Amino acid sequence: NAGVTQTPKFQVLKTGQSMTLQCAQDMNHNSMYWYRQDPGMGLRLIYYSASEGTTDKGEVPNGYNVSRLNKREFSLRLESAAPSQTSVYFCASGTGAGANVLTFGAGSRLTVL
Amino acid sequence: RKEVEQDPGPFNVPEGATVAFNCTYSNSASQSFFWYRQDCRKEPKLLMSVYSSGNEDGRFTAQLNRASQYISLLIRDSKLSDSATYLCVVNPGTASKLTFGTGTRLQVTL
Numbered sequence: 001n002a003g004v005t006q007t008p009k010f011q012v013l014k015t016g017q018s019m020t021l022q023c024a025q026d027m028n029h030n031s032m033y034w035y036r037q038d039p040g041m042g043l044r045l046i047y048y049s050a051s052e053g054t055t056d057k058g059e060v061p062n063g064y065n066v067s068r069l070n071k072r073e074f075s076l077r078l079e080s081a082a083p084s085q086t087s088v089y090f091c092a093s094g095t096g097a098g099a100n101v102l103t104f105g106a107g108s109r110l111t112v113l
Numbered sequence: 114r115k116e117v118e119q120d121p122g123p124f125n126v127p128e129g130a131t132v133a134f135n136c137t138y139s140n141s142a143s144q145s146f147f148w149y150r151q152d153c154r155k156e157p158k159l160l161m162s163v164y165s166s167g168n169e170d171g172r173f174t175a176q177l178n179r180a181s182q183y184i185s186l187l188i189r190d191s192k193l194s195d196s197a198t199y200l201c202v203v204n205p206g207t208a209s210k211l212t213f214g215t216g217t218r219l220q221v222t223l
Contacts, residue, residue, distance in 0.1 A: 040121075040215060041215060042117065042200070042212070042213035042214050042215045042216070043157070043200075043213040044213075045211070090156055090157070101147070101159055101162075102157075102159075102211070104156035104157050104158070105156060106155070106156050107154075107155070107156050
C-alpha cells in the first residue's frame with residue numbers, strides 16, 4: 001500500500017547511544033517532516049525538508065540531525081541520546097512547500113534510559 | 114497563550130449522541146484549518162479540511178469562525194468507532210509552520 005514507512009517501530013537506548021530513524025514515502029511527495037509527540041503536548045516539528053536536497057530546522061531541532069537522502073527517504077539521527085528524547089516520533093510527507101495535508105508514518109516509539 | 118488550544122476532554126458520550134469540539138487559535142493570519150483523527154497508539158490521519166463557509170462529510174460538520182478565531186467539529190449520531198483523539202491543526206501559510214493542538218479525546222459508549 002502506498003504511504004509512509006518508518007523504522008524501527010520500537011527502540012530502547014541508553015543515554016549517550018546513537019541511532020537513526022528511517023523514513024520512506026512512495027507518494028512522490030516533495031516535502032517530508034519529522035515530528036515528536038509527547039503526552040500533553042501537540043505534535044512538534046523537529047526538522048523538515050521542503051524538497052530533495054534541502055533541510056530546515058523546526059521548532060525543536062536540538063539533539064537531532066537529518067538527511068534527505070533522495071526524494072523518497074528522510075532520516076532522523078540522534079547522535080547522543082538523552083532521556084528527554086524519549087518520545088513517539090512520526091515521519092510525514094506532503095505534496096509541496098505549502099502543502100497542507102500530511103500523510104504520517106505509523107510512528108517510532110523511542111525510550112532512552 | 115498557546116497557538117492552538119483544545120479542551121483535552123475526555124468527552125464521554127453514548128452511542129447516537131451529538132458531540133461538538135471547539136478549537137481556538139491565536140494567529141489571525143492563519144490560512145487553512147484541519148481536523149485530524151488519531152486512534153490510540155496510531156498515527157494522525159486527516160479527517161477533514163475546514164472551509165470558510167463550513168463543510169460537511171457525512172456525520173461530520175466542520176465550521177470556521179475567523180472573527181472569533183475558532184474552528185469546530187460536530188459529530189452526529191456518534192458511533193463506537195468514533196472513539197479517538199481529534200487534533201485541531203492550523204496552517205499560518207506554510208506546511209512547515211503547521212501547528213497541532215494537543216487533541217480532544219472522545220469516548221463513545223454503549
